[in-house]
Structures are given as structure tokens and as C-alpha cells.
Amino acid sequence: MLMFPKLPLDEWVESLVDVLEDNLSLVFDMISACINGIVNALAAVMHFPPALLLILAITVVAYYFGRWKFALFTAAGLLLIDNLGYWDNTLDTLALVMTSALISIIIGIPFGVWCAQSERIRNVCTPMLDFMQTMPAFVYLIPAVTFFGLGVVPGVIASVIFAVPPTIRLTNLGIRQVAEDLVEAADAFGSTGSQKLFKLQLPLAMPSIMAGVTQTIMLSLSMVVIASMIGAQGIGADVYRAVTQIKTGQGFEAGLAIVVLAIVMDRMSQYILKKRRRGSNV
Template sequence: MNFPKLPLGSWVEALEDWLTTNFAPLFDAIKAVIGFMVGTIESALTALPALVLILIITALAYWIGKWRIALFALIGLLLIDNLGFWELSMQSLALVLTASILSIVIGVPIGILCSRNTLMQNIITPVLDFMQTMPAFVYLLPAVSFFSLGVVPGVIASVIFAIPPTIRLTNLGIRQVPEELVEAADAFGSTPAQKLFKLQLPIAMPTIMAGVNQTIMLSLSMVVISSMIGAQGVGAHVYRAVTQAKTGIGFEAGIAIVIMAILLDRLTQNMFKKKTN
């Protein structure tokens, strides 16, 4: 027996058209804010000469981590500059930092809300499952429809793709706080805000930072995909190298992305360790 096909695609397109028609001012405002954030971060990263910024990042890596991380930062960033990808890398880094900041600012409060309300957790969890399992390319279609081509839809797609770990691990970290400590805080008359900021968040911070680390890595993994819709940076060179079968250029651009990924990963991993030591 043949059942008629559900017009799911038509429903999605109709919803997209309705949102585009009725919420255009909201999308324009979001585009302006995100564009300003990316532009500001990029301007800050490119304001100093490359060598000066490399030395600053190296010193920061030494302060946060160990001398090995600082040495890797120095050699890796000098290699990026030598290959001619410095400005493009800063454009990609601006996109990654913007997407990561938005993911953290949005994701941590949602994770806190899920940890305090089981019903909210049950509603949010399937949405996060959908966001993590849907192919990242699919996010580009509505992002382009709502925000046109450029860096902004790339940031939006990156946020959708990267935000689930922050929400999940914030929720998990707070729920793993020992019940005895929570009961002791209640017994001493702590308000919910005091209990959250002075007890639960400090204890859950290692788990939350693990989620933040994963969010940053996922944002960086979207650099190449975002270049398909007009986002500039190293990802655009990788995409052009693939379409033109230029293995050498693609490898050089890929090395720049790998160096940024390793450096961001090591810095975020050691950032909380520095605070607790």
C-alpha cells in the first residue's frame, strides 16, 4: 500500500518564506550586531603588526600554559605568517571567536536553566540531538536565506553547530555537584543565586570549560564550510584549492587551520588549570 508523501520540504520552505517576510527587521538587526562583532575583533587582531601580535600570543601562551605551548605558538604563528596566511587567519579567527562568544553567552544560561528544570532539559535535549546530527551543510541554506551571503550566515551556522556541547556540559556539570553540598548551602540559608554562583558554578567549572573547548573546536571546523557562502579567511583558500585541484595550496591553508586549532585547544584546556593552581 502506497501512502502519499508528506510535503515536509514544502512546509519548511513555506515557514522560511513566512519568517523572511515577517521578521526581516529582526534578521537585519542580528546581521548588524554580528557584523559589528566580527569587524571589531578582526580590526583588533590586525591593528598590530604580525610579529608584535605573535610575541603577545606567545607570552600569553607561556603565562597560561607551559613553555612547550609557548614554543609551539611562536613557531606555528611564524609559519602561518611565512606562508602568507596571516591576515586570512585573523579573518577566520575573528569568525571563530565571534561564534564561540555567542555560543557561550547563549549556551551557558540555557544549560543552567536545564539543570534547574527537568522539563526544560527534556525539551532541549531532542533539539540538541537534532542540531548535532543534522549535516552542517544544511544549516547554510536558511542562514543564507535570512542573512544573505557573507560572514554573518557563517557565524550563525557555526553557532547552531557548535553550541550543543556548552549547553550539555553546563547542565551536566551543575547536576553532578554533590547533593550534600547543595543541602548544606540550603541549610545555611543561601539564596538560589548565591548557591549557583558560589557553589554550583565553581564546582562545575571544569566540566563547563570542557564544553567551551569543544564549542571552540567545532566553530573552527566550520571555517571551511562557511567559506562556501562567502565567509572570507583561510577556509576560502581551502575551498578554492579543492575546486581547482590545487593540492599544495590546500595543504598550506590546511596547516594554518591545524595550527590555530591546536593552539586554541591547548590554551582553553590550560586556562582553567591556571586559575585553580
Template sequence: MAIPKLPLDEWVEHGVDALETHLSFFFDPVAAVIEGVVNGISDVLHLVPSLLFIIILGAIAYWFARLPLALFTVIGLYLIDNLGYWDHTMDTLALVLTSALISVVLGIPLGIWCASSQRVQSILTPILDFMQTMPAFVYLIPAVTFFGLGVVPGVIASVIFAVPPTIRLTNLGIRQVPQDLVEASDAFGSTSGQKLFKVQLPLAVPSIMAGVNQTLMLALSMVVIASMIGAQGIGADVYRAVTQIKTGQGFEAGLAIVILAIFLDRMTQHLVKRKRRG
């Protein structure tokens, strides 16, 4: 006798419908705020002429990592501009920065909470495993249901996919603070807040920044998937090239994503190295 199939799909459908019905008052302002942040960052990025912005980013790269990264930044970004993908690159950067900002704002406090409570860590760990292993395409379905088409569900899906490294590495960084330093702060009568902000967090900064680096990379990896639900940027160019079988255009748009990814990765990595040396 066959075991009846669990109606898991129906349960999920009912749960999503219930959330959409009863929490629409919450989703609408959240969507407005996220869209406002993305549009604001995009407007600022578009405000600066491309050549001037390339020079500024090259100077920042030189200050962080000296000549090799500065040369790569200037040449790579100029190539993006020359190929005609500058505006779309700025749209993508706005989406990635917004997703990373939300992930950091949510992830660092949750990581601190995990580090302070073994029970919280035990509860959150399987949830984080689920978030990281579930195919990213699946997140698009409820995101579109709650927020409609456009950039907002793309940001939401990116945050769900990208926030776990920030939580995990914040938790790990705080837990790896030498116990003798924690005991010394207790011996001097430090409060929990003083111990956290003056001892644990400063020593955990390199680990936290490594989590931010991974979050940026994961958010950037979502740009093509987010384009399937209306998010603008380079991902839309890649998706259009795939659907129209235009190999050359797909390569150009993919190259722009690679250049942006390498720039963000190297910048955050050198920031981590500076914190460790400090």
C-alpha cells in the same frame, strides 16, 4: 497501495518563507550586530603587527603552559605569517571568536536552565541532538535566506553547530555539584541566586570550560563550510584550492587551520586544568 509522500519539504519551505516575511525586522539588526562584532574583532587583530602579536601570544602560552606550548605557538604562527596566511588567519580567528562568544552567551544560561528543570532538559536534549547530527551544510540554506551571503550566515551556522557542547556541559557540571554542598547552602539560608553563583557555578567552571573548548573546536571546523557562502578567511583559501585542484595551496591553508586549532585547544585545556587545580 503506496503511501503518499509527506510534503515535508514544502512545509519547511513555507515555514522559512513565513519567517523571512514576518521577522525581517529582527534579522536585519541581528545581522548588523554580528557583522559589527566580527569586523571589530578583526580590526583589533589586524591592528597589532604580526611579529609583535606572535610574541604576545607566545608569552601568554608560556604563562599558561610553559615552554612546549610557547615554542609551538611562536613557531606555528610564524610559519603561518611566512606562508602569507596571517591576514586570513586573523579573519578566521575573528569569525571563530564571534561564534564562540555568541555560543557561550546563549549556551551557559540555557545550560543553567536545564540544570534547574528536568522538564527543560527533556525538551532541549532532543533539540541538541538534532542540532549536532544534522549535516552542517543544511544550516547554510536558511542562514543565507535570512541573512544573505557573507560572514553573518557563516557565524549563524557555526553557532547552531557549536553551541550544544556548552549547553550540555554546563548542565552536567551543575548537576554534578555534590548534593551535600547544595544542602549546606540551603541550610544557611542561601537564596537561589546565591546558591547558583557562589556554590554551583564556581564548582562547575571546569566542566563549563570544557564545553567552551569543544565549542571553539566545532566553530573552527565550520570555517571551510562557511567560506562557501562568502565568509572570508583561511576557509576561502581551502575552498579555492579544492575547486582549482591546487594540492600545495590546500595543504598550506589546511596547515594554518591545524596550527590555529591546536593553539586554541591547548590554551583552553590548560585553562580548564588551572580551574581544576584552583
């Protein structure tokens, strides 16, 4: 037996959702149209060339940034995906992940810079980021579907909420770890705030920022199966269909395609970061 009456927290949340839905429906429609446009544009661009030509292009990029072993794995993995019949769905998934990662980066890096420059903002954002990372990802689907309906848009929105914290955290951390004597030297030479940020702090914090971006991409990819539950297309839909129909083989194939895509994207971002470091040290 409770000593105090139960707080009507669920009713408060429902009321807030109703208010937002009634007053901001036009804003939600605009956001939905924008996200749909980005996803469809990326998917159209990637679907345009033949599969073998696109695989060859990605392999060349992998060889340029990485090594021949990575290029060989990329070619073999992507050819396997094509052979298994998941190439089109892989491109749809990649468009969703790229859109989620792009929005997360556009939001995350400025917020991370803001947190690094203001202790008060950091203290406000930290518990919010903790909440966003610890709340079960399925919960984000409920308001996303309420505001944006079924389809790819709520999947992108839920992915952004789930994936943006690492970019904010590591951007903030990277800027704060810039040596204090370098910041003091920039101040002594009369640098403005923007000059100090763009010419000193951001370049030195770039490894940490790129690590946050990589984590954001991987978290966005981890949401594809969950997003498929609300109508997002791609490999996640194949995995979800295999689970509901208890098709172990099909589920393994679709899961393997996600694993290959995740490894290629993760290694590619790491090699790009390493090449950037080598270039900056020359």
C-alpha cells in the same frame, strides 16, 4: 510504492521560512548588523599591530598559561603561518571563530543552567540538541543564506547552531554533578537560589563548563571551510579555492594553518583551565 501519500514536509518548511522572512526581516537585519560589527571590530583590533608584535604577545600569553614548550610551538606555528602568507586570513578566521564561540557561550551557559534547574526543560532541549548535532552542517547554510544573505553572518549563524550544544550539555551536566550534600547544606544555611547557583554550583561545575566551551571553540573552527562556501573570508576560503582548483600544495598549506590555529586555541584553553584549577586549590 508508498502505502500512504508523501507528507509535504518540504512545502511546510518552505512556508515557514517564507513567513519568517516576511515578518522578521527587521530582526534579521539587526542581528546581521550586530554580528558584522563584532566580527569587523575583532578583525580590526587584531590587524592593527604588526604581525611579529602580535605573535610575540600571543607567545608571552602561551608561556604564562602553559610551559616553554607550548610557547615555543606557538611562536613557531604562528611564524610559519606568517611565512606562508596566510597571516591576514588567519586573523579573519580567528575573528569569525571568536564571534561564533562568544555567541555560543552567551546562549549555551544560561540554557545549560536552565536545563539543570528544570527536568521539563531538559527533556525538551535534549532531542533538540541531538537534532542540532546530527543534522549535516551543510543544511544549516540554506536557511542562514535565506535570512542573512551571503557573507560572514550566515557562516557565524551556522557555526553557532552547530557548536552551541556541547556548552549546553556540559553546563547542565556539571551543575547536576555537584554533590547533593553540598546543595543541601547551602539550603540549610538559607542560601537563595541565585546565591546557591553563583557561589556553589557554577564554581564547582566550572571544569565541565570549560570543557564544553573548548569543544564549542573547536566545532566553530571546524566550520570555517563550510562557511567559506557562502562567502565567509579567511583560511577556509583558501582551502575551498584549492579544492575547486585542484591545487594540492595550496590546500595543504591552508589546512596546515588551520591545524596550527586549532592546536594553539585548544591547548591555550586547556592551560587556562588548569591554571584556574591550581589557583582555586591554593
